Amino acid sequence: MLKHLKYVLSAEDRKSIPSMLKELIHCGILEKEIPFYYFTCLLHKKNSGNYRHFMGSKKVKKLYKARFEIVDVLANKRLFADVLKLNDIPQSEILAINNGYEFIFNDVSQILNNSKDLEYVMKKLIDQSKFASVFVKPDDGYGGFNNYKVDLSNVGELVNKLFPLMNNINFIFQEVIQQHDIINNIYDKSVNSLRIHSYKNPETGLIEIPSALMRFGIGGSIVDNISSGGIFVALDVDAWELTGKGRSFLRSGGHFYDRHPDSNVLFDGYKLPYKDEILAIVKKAAKIFQNEVIGWDIAITPIGSLVVEGNTRPHLIMAQMACGGFKNHPVYSRIFADFFIG
Incomplete structure (x- = not known):
């Protein structure tokens, strides 16, 4: 906790202390909790989005319990691989x-x-x-x-x-997954995966893609996981390009990045390949499972894309940071509306 506080107070791009205190109090009133999420979502930093649009940690935990059931087939990588193989969905062997x-x-x-x-x-x-x-x-x-x-x-x-x-x-x-040169150009020491969130309408069975982001390793790491110190950048699903700044979690310093710190490649506007193919694979995979929301990790190779994992409990804080808050999002504001109050 003291280390996190140090990161907050030492950030050069943080808001003024009076501004942070004012917003913290308002977040506590809005979400009816001690608003630690204000810092974990990096809302103390300038240009971090509208804090009013973010769901608090207490409500996110309720959401996990109510809507994100852990399914053995998705949680166990061996079973998951068997299901993908049966349904002709590309994956790493x-x-x-x-x-x-x-x-x-x-x-x-x-x-x-x-x-x-x-x-x-x-x-x-x-x-x-x-x-x-x-x-x-x-x-x-x-x-x-x-x-x-x-x-x-x-x-x-x-x-x-x-x-x-x-x-x-x-x-x-x-x-080992051979990564596309377009992705290696940003960082080539790890497989840098897309995290694409699918939503299955429980009434119609139709699949929507509410949001997506991309994760990158840094500093020689062979994994792109944010909990292991990596960074993530929002993906504009329509334009199929990275958008805005990269972010690291508060526990890793809570930094914003215009460019990848190793390659110096600018994130905003960076185009990615295989949009139609990747979205088709995600929608096909999402139809197999009953879960309403799944976070799909997708690798981009020189000849196409591969499903790496399906997450029944995708990191909602990361998703919320990438999309600018659930409350003002065109899809999440609809599917999570029952959890915004109370």
């Missing part, structure tokens, strides 16, 4: 899995006794992979934690980290 120290590769199971055994099978995986590397992540993880990109240059080091983790974590071992 799973090469192997583990159940504890049982390693399953090419439909053959073997027990790993030590890190040397793991190194041996990892080298076989790397040798058979398309791009001489393998991406490893927990099958039920989130936030980019315990994710590893393994190739021949680091396999000896990383198996010493992975092996003890396998006692408690089941991983999936995937083909």
Whole structure:
């Protein structure tokens, strides 16, 4: 908390203290809570949007409980991959899995006794992979934690980290995603995914796309997750271009970025490829599941797009920051209206 307060007070682009106090009091009255969300949504900064349009944390928690049911098929990456495959939805291929120290590769199971055994099978995986590397992540993880990109240059080091983790974590071992040069131009150390939010009308079954954003790694990170220090930028779904500034969460400093801090590429107005294809894939995938709102993580490759994950509980604070608040949004103001009061 003290670190967060330091970030707030030291921000060069923050509002004046009297302005912040006035808005904080008004937020508390509007949302009937201690308005910590005012800071987590970076509303203390200039050009952060109209604070009146933002839903408070207490109401967001109620919204999660009422409308965002956790579904095993979406939460478990192995089950999710099976469903996508059955429905011909493009995804990154799973090469192997583990159940504890049982390693399953090419439909053959073997027990790993030590890190040397793991190194041996990892080298076989790397040798058979398309791009001489393998991406490893927990099958039920989130936030980019315990994710590893393994190739021949680091396999000896990383198996010493992975092996003890396998006692408690089941991983999936995937083909590394080859990213489009247009995306690599901004940041090439991680797969920088789109987060596209789909809404299924419970009465008609029609799929809408209320909002979208794009996430980027920074500083050499191999993951784009904002909770791991990355940044995100809103995506104008109609124009299919990045819009406005990049943002990091308050816990990572709460910064605004006109340009990516590593490549110096300007975010605002940056055009992306494959609009029609990506929206068609998201709408097709969203029809499979009963959830009203799903956050889809989409990777952009040189030859098309891939579904990385489907999130039954997408980060609503991030979505709200990217779209300028739910209360004034053309879709969210309609579908979440019951939660704006009380």
